[in-house]
Amino acid sequence: MSPLLLQLLMFIDLQFNVVFVMQELCEIPPSFDRLVLMVIDGLPAEFVLGRDDRPPSMVIEEVMPYTQSLLASGMAFGYHAKAAPPTVTMPRLKVKDTVQVDYNVSRHLGDELNRTDWNLLILHYLGLDHVGHVGGRSSVFMGSKVKEMDEVIKMIHLSTKQFQDNDQGRTLLVVLLPPGCLPWWLVMHYGLQMVVSDHGMTENGNHGGSSYEETDSLVLLVGLKPKASDYPLVTRSTIHQVDISPTLALLFGVPIPKNNVGMMIAEAFDSLTDDQKLRILELNSWQLLRLLQVQIPGLSCGSLSCDVPSNDQWPGITECNGSDEEMLCCLFANAVVLHKSWKSKRISWSNDGDEYHMTVLAYDNFLGAASKWLSGRATYKPAGVLIAGVAAMVFSCLVFIGLLFRLDQEVYPCKVRHLSDVKDIVLKCHFDETYVLAIIFILVLSMGSSSMVEEEQYIWHFLTSTFYLVLLRKAVQSLIARTRQNLISLIKEQSRSSYIQVSSIILILVTGRIMRGWHQGGVNWAHLPDISKWLQQAGRCYVKSIQLVSWVLIMSLGVYSLFSLQSRKCSALVIGLTFLVPGALVMQHIIEYQDTSFAASSYGSNSTVQIIYTLLGVSTLGAFFGVPWLMPVPRPKILSVHSGSLSSNFLADLRMKFLVVGFRDSIYVIGWAYIHYWCLLQLLLQQPTNSMPVLFLLVQILASMCYCSKGGMYLKQWVEVAGLYYLGLAGHFAFGNTNTLATIDVAGAFIGISSHSTLLSGILMFIITYASPMLALLSMVMYMAIKETCAPVNAQDVDIGHFLKMTVSFPCLVPLGLNSIVLVAYTIVLLLMRNHLFVWSVFSPK
Numbered sequence: 001m002s003p004l005l006l007q008l009l010m011f012i013d014l015q016f017n018v019v020f021v022m023q024e025l026c027e028i029p030p031s032f033d034r035l036v037l038m039v040i041d042g043l044p045a046e047f048v049l050g051r052d053d054r055p056p057s058m059v060i061e062e063v064m065p066y067t068q069s070l071l072a073s074g075m076a077f078g079y080h081a082k083a084a085p086p087t088v089t090m091p092r093l094k095v096k097d098t099v100q101v102d103y104n105v106s107r108h109l110g111d112e113l114n115r116t117d118w119n120l121l122i123l124h125y126l127g128l129d130h131v132g133h134v135g136g137r138s139s140v141f142m143g144s145k146v147k148e149m150d151e152v153i154k155m156i157h158l159s160t161k162q163f164q165d166n167d168q169g170r171t172l173l174v175v176l177l178p179p180g181c182l183p184w185w186l187v188m189h190y191g192l193q194m195v196v197s198d199h200g201m202t203e204n205g206n207h208g209g210s211s212y213e214e215t216d217s218l219v220l221l222v223g224l225k226p227k228a229s230d231y232p233l234v235t236r237s238t239i240h241q242v243d244i245s246p247t248l249a250l251l252f253g254v255p256i257p258k259n260n261v262g263m264m265i266a267e268a269f270d271s272l273t274d275d276q277k278l279r280i281l282e283l284n285s286w287q288l289l290r291l292l293q294v295q296i297p298g299l300s301c302g303s304l305s306c307d308v309p310s311n312d313q314w315p316g317i318t319e320c321n322g323s324d325e326e327m328l329c330c331l332f333a334n335a336v337v338l339h340k341s342w343k344s345k346r347i348s349w350s351n352d353g354d355e356y357h358m359t360v361l362a363y364d365n366f367l368g369a370a371s372k373w374l375s376g377r378a379t380y381k382p383a384g385v386l387i388a389g390v391a392a393m394v395f396s397c398l399v400f401i402g403l404l405f406r407l408d409q410e411v412y413p414c415k416v417r418h419l420s421d422v423k424d425i426v427l428k429c430h431f432d433e434t435y436v437l438a439i440i441f442i443l444v445l446s447m448g449s450s451s452m453v454e455e456e457q458y459i460w461h462f463l464t465s466t467f468y469l470v471l472l473r474k475a476v477q478s479l480i481a482r483t484r485q486n487l488i489s490l491i492k493e494q495s496r497s498s499y500i501q502v503s504s505i506i507l508i509l510v511t512g513r514i515m516r517g518w519h520q521g522g523v524n525w526a527h528l529p530d531i532s533k534w535l536q537q538a539g540r541c542y543v544k545s546i547q548l549v550s551w552v553l554i555m556s557l558g559v560y561s562l563f564s565l566q567s568r569k570c571s572a573l574v575i576g577l578t579f580l581v582p583g584a585l586v587m588q589h590i591i592e593y594q595d596t597s598f599a600a601s602s603y604g605s606n607s608t609v610q611i612i613y614t615l616l617g618v619s620t621l622g623a624f625f626g627v628p629w630l631m632p633v634p635r636p637k638i639l640s641v642h643s644g645s646l647s648s649n650f651l652a653d654l655r656m657k658f659l660v661v662g663f664r665d666s667i668y669v670i671g672w673a674y675i676h677y678w679c680l681l682q683l684l685l686q687q688p689t690n691s692m693p694v695l696f697l698l699v700q701i702l703a704s705m706c707y708c709s710k711g712g713m714y715l716k717q718w719v720e721v722a723g724l725y726y727l728g729l730a731g732h733f734a735f736g737n738t739n740t741l742a743t744i745d746v747a748g749a750f751i752g753i754s755s756h757s758t759l760l761s762g763i764l765m766f767i768i769t770y771a772s773p774m775l776a777l778l779s780m781v782m783y784m785a786i787k788e789t790c791a792p793v794n795a796q797d798v799d800i801g802h803f804l805k806m807t808v809s810f811p812c813l814v815p816l817g818l819n820s821i822v823l824v825a826y827t828i829v830l831l832l833m834r835n836h837l838f839v840w841s842v843f844s845p846k
Contacts, residue, residue, distance in 0.1 A: 030253035042129030045218035063147035066154040102127040113159040132205030206742035210841035261374040263367035281363040335362035397820040457733030497710040515734035550691040609752030623673035671782030728776025780811035
């Protein structure tokens with residue numbers, strides 16, 4: 001062990017008894033002097049080893065000839081390494097370049113391989129993962145990138161072989177595929193750090209779930225003792241990623257990380273004697289036994305022997321059953337008994353080969369059972385804490401529901417004096433109100449099915465469209481009823497409002513259907529064609545045209561909506577000008593820097609994007625603080641001229657009306673500023689093909705606002721707010737999001753960031769992922785301005801608090817109430833499904 005390695009060991013874990021552990025390991029000499037760790041990000045195991053007893057495809061074999069020759073000759077051992085989900089990583093680089101990022105790793109490799117002043121060489125290649133994200137597994141660049149990696153493996157192997165032929169030591173080349181982050185279980189306590197992957201890739205190049213394609217990573221050991229091999233044997237060799245750490249530790253004669261739960265890879269130690277092989281199995285078992293003693297305080301293990309039976313003859317081993325603790329202790333005891341028996345016979349020169357294999361099998365049984373039990377223990381949580389958390393969530397849910405019920409009774413008074421009146425209330429309840437509640441009920445029921453969670457986008461598209469069909473039916477019925485009456489001026493105005501309502505809902509349904517076909521999403525039908533795939537195939541010019549059209553319409557809607565304000569047009573003009581500056585910069589960025597694959601493609605755009613971020617942030621704060629100052633509540637002249645001759649009731653009513661008008665004008669402008677700036681931000685951050693869904697969602701929200709403003713009091717506020725909220729959730733899936741971590745747009749989270757920042761990247765990732773729900777919530781500010789609330793009967797009984805309660809409460813409480821119901825229901829479902837096969841791929845990401 002090098003002095004630096006020993007210093008790092010003592011610095012990281014001073015409490016670890018280094019001397020004792022090194023004494024344990026002194027019987028096993030290090031098998032290698034140097035380690036080359038080659039990390040190829042995103043390469044699935046089946047690219048190299050094949051799948052299901054089938055060799056890899058002819059295309060891959062042709063572009064990886066050297067690696068395939070190593071496997072065929074037995075110079076390399078390959079394994080399917082099962083990764084532990086969720087297979088998501090947090091990259092620190094922008095995920096587009098496929099050439100320079102790997103060239104920077106390889107350009108000094110030749111010089112380093114010829115030097116002898118190092119013990120550990122780590123190479124992290126990211127280009128292949130970038131290729132997958134850009135074009136999927138079948139990308140036209142995949143073959144050339146795999147061939148490039150094969151050439152690197154060839155260079156390293158030939159160099160290390162020459163190093164060994166010159167008697168300069170043995171070098172182990174470890175190819176860990178694929179990589180991405182620094183898992184906790186590979187940060188060894190003695191300073192040796194290894195960066196490995198925890199994922200593969202799906203057909204479209206993404207990762208994050210627990211599917212076979214995402215968890216099937218590769219471990220390739222080059223430089224072990226040559227051994228005859230064949231593909232059927234190789235493709236059936238499966239290990240876990242946690243097995244890498246103890247294997248490398250034992251190969252290099254250093255302690256196994258004390259918190260590692262893996263078991264050694266047996267084939268890596270074929271060059272050792274039988275006695276040494278059993279010794280490393282014993283060391284691995286002791287290490288897992290220590291972890292078991294920590295997790296099971298009552299486990300009785302005297303001198304690490306777990307109450308070994310006194311009978312040292314191997315036929316005297318017992319059959320292990322009973323509780324987990326008893327079974328684990330029994331398995332360890334059997335291994336120790338057999339090992340002692342084998343040692344005694346070895347000393348007497350009557351060693352039995354069968355007994356050796358029985359001892360190895362006994363250790364393997366204990367290691368497998370202990371590793372599985374400890375891995376499952378990592379997700380164990382005390383039942384009391386879980387119950388307390390669920391109880392707190394249920395309490396908050398009941399509080400929100402109670403507040404909503406109380407507020408509904410105040411705004412829409414209904415006398416309930418006897419239990420018999422409940423039946424009449426249910427019968428008189430409007431169908432739209434019932435359907436809003438039915439949506440939540442249907443969603444809660446669907447959460448118990450993994451398939452329904454995977455394809456949740458279909459639920460939201462269907463339920464939201466049906467909800468607006470219900471409103472369309474109601475608007476058409478109202479229109480028919482009004483046209484049958486006498487066409488006096490008042491009825492004409494009401495009929496006009498009904499026509500506007502019908503047109504608004506039709507617009508929502510049409511744009512909703514287009515958004516439904518923009519991304520297939522989900523799992524089972526994600527491969528089917530959709531509009532976004534067609535645009536990507538059509539080329540950059542089509543996507544750029546879509547972006548520019550979306551930008552023009554969003555800017556036009558923003559300016560027009562401000563100029564449509566009846567009062568304070570000068571103030572609205574000043575605010576409208578503030579829309580143009582960030583809007584122009586966004587258009588410049590779209591034209592110069594964005595392409596069809598990723599939202600940003602050049603580091604040169606960082607300065608422009610940072611200016612846009614600053615302008616949008618300052619403008620948003622300016623709208624909140626500056627609009628009330630630019631648009632103060634007017635004081636009517638009649639108050640100063642005739643205040644002495646007017647009644648107090650009339651003056652109070654007049655003041656209230658002017659206050660309401662001033663409040664609504666300010667809130668209208670502030671709300672629209674929020675919506676407009678958010679849409680500009682999405683044009684900057686979203687994938688270029690998502691620019692049109694941003695526009696469509698904006699059109700849907702404005703059409704819903706128009707419907708609400710013409711609805712009067714016959715449609716309850718909480719129903720309208722729920723409709724807006726449902727639009728945001730349906731739009732979330734229309735943007736290509738799903739309930740899998742693989743669809744999170746990580747690339748956009750680094751737009752405009754010069755250096756890595758977890759906080760800033762996390763904020764941008766949140767903005768991109770929850771663009772649609774957040775836009776719906778921001779639109780609630782504008783909704784407060786356009787919705788006519790119930791007028792008070794007596795102005796003297798009204799104060800500012802009452803007015804704000806009538807205006808603000810529903811837009812705030814309805815989303816909180818709906819979210820709380822869904823969150824409580826899904827938390828309970830998640831706890832019930834914690835042992836489900838798809839808990840990490842479906843329920844946990846949701």
